Amino acid sequence: MVLTKLSSIQKMEEGTIVTPAGFQAAGMHTGVKRKRHDLGMIYCDVPASAAALYTLNAIQAAPLHVTKASIAEEGKLQAVIVNSGNANACTGAQGEEDAYTMRREVARELSLPEHTVAVSSTGIIGLDMPMDKIIPNINNLKLSGEQKDAAAFNESILTTDTETKATCYQTEVDGQTVTMAGSAKGSGMIEPNMGTMLAFVTTDAVIEPAMLDIALRQATDKTFNCITIDGDTSTNDMVLTMASGKAENESLTPEHKDWPVFVDLLEATCEDLAKMIARDGEGATKLIEVAVNSAHDDTQAIKVAKTVVASPLVKTAVYGSDPNWGRIIAAIGRSGADVNPVAIDTSIGTVKLIENGKPLPFSEEAVSDYMLNEHVMISIDLNVGDGSGQAWGCDLTYEYVRINASYRT
Structure with a gap:
């Protein structure tokens, strides 16, 4: 782990996407895919600062449009709904409507403002979304902060991956324990510049959305943008971060004395996920x-x-x-x-x-x-x-x- 430069950063071997304070997750099988879980959710019990980066492919799937619109509203999210098996890409007006329907149904189920819900999809391009399988099962997702439900979420986002990809770290900021965790998918159609992968990062640090965006861009340039499997860039994929603020540190900015610690924490988390994606390239042995x-x-x-x-x-x-x-x-x-x-x-x-x-x-x-x-x-x-x-x-x-x-x- 070459990016973990500060000894205060500690790997949490049993940590998961729900280890940072305020987060819950769920995953289940709806029938979009033949076998593995194919619908998942991350939820924060407070409005979380959010930032995201997206594929540079000029053809972008409907869920990216919805997520961009959600974050643009006020930079806050409380939930992200993810399905695998269908990318909802190149599906025209119906695809846009389906993505907004997913956002609306999650907001209704959790009693949230619609703009605090992000949507993400991955899978086959050009097929209409099987909404008859997805919408009835949104209320069957059983959110919790337990390790088994984090594992269920990790599985729900996979496509041709052979294994789940997750990591977790802790450090101190202003004398407060700050935790960060990540979950990702990706094994084929991987090329740098935020193509062909999904990554979700949660943290309980206190940080405003604009500052989180700065840190994410810096970390991504050194990690996710430095992996490649086959040179293709997908239509769907992104890295999304959410910060609950429950660690109660002073709000992080580049002028904060512990800003380098936070950036190292984010880089370490992203590097772990990036290397897992590279290691799990389709058919890869090395x-x-x-x-x-x-x-x-x-x-x-x-x-x-x-x-x-x-x-x-x-x-x-x-x-x-x-x-x-x-x-x-x-x-x-x-x-x-x-x-x-x-x-x-x-x-x-x-x-x-x-x-x-x-x-x-x-x-x-x-x-x-x-x-x-x-x-x-x-x-x-x-x-x-x-x-x-x-x-x-x-x-x-x-x-x-x-x-x-x-x-x-």
Whole structure:
């Protein structure tokens, strides 16, 4: 966990999306999907400060329009309703109406103003929403602060994921314990810039919506925007944060002495979820982590890291445990970053393969054995500045093709 820079941040191994004060959750199976839970909800017992970032795909699904409208009203939310199995994307006026109907029914069930409800959907694009399954079951969602209901929510948001993705941390702000937790989905059609994933983050910190938006953008640039599975960007997906304010700290701003602690807390939470998404890429067998140092600046470092981890040739080499460093060098060169070919150092694991742009003798067998691990680390030193950055992805396998060739069938 490289982003947890402050020792005051502690991982809560048993923590869940409902561990921060004020939150409850639920999840259930309605029949939208054949098996797993497909309808979930997060609820806060007070109006929570809210901020969200959305896919950059120009074609955005109806639920995103509804959530944007809700948050724009006053920056506060009390509930988010999520379904999986149907994306409610490219569904025209009927899709918009269905998303607003979901918002209205949740508000009615919980006696909330409609604009305090967010809506999120994920699944197959272009199908009308099965409202006959979703609406009657909204009142069957049994909200609680128990771990089992948090687990039910985590399952309810999945599509082709093979496992749920959740994390939780605590720290101190103004001497008060602040808790933050996250739940996410995503395994295919993943490309940075907030495409192809859903992530929900809850915290009991006191922070105004505008300040939460600043912190979220900063954390997202270093975490969710540094993962890629296949280069595609979805129509639906977002990261949504809610802050109940029940920790009773002084309201956080960039001028607050503990602002860096809060940002580190958010970055640690988002990094955990980002790496889980990358590790669970469709058909993946390995997590690829690329760390770039000594770039001109952080932006250039991240550009190189993302290009390397997204390269189909690098991804297939990792799948085959082939220490083909030429593919890494080629990706660095086409990244668009400022590089000096005779200054680059590259390692796989702890074995340096290139120094000052020249190949070094190494045991191919030893590196290949290392690449059999589930976590493969590629380190790059550009030696042209002080910038650094990371990116995460996964290997490209036969199974990825099988899953996506039969996604609808």
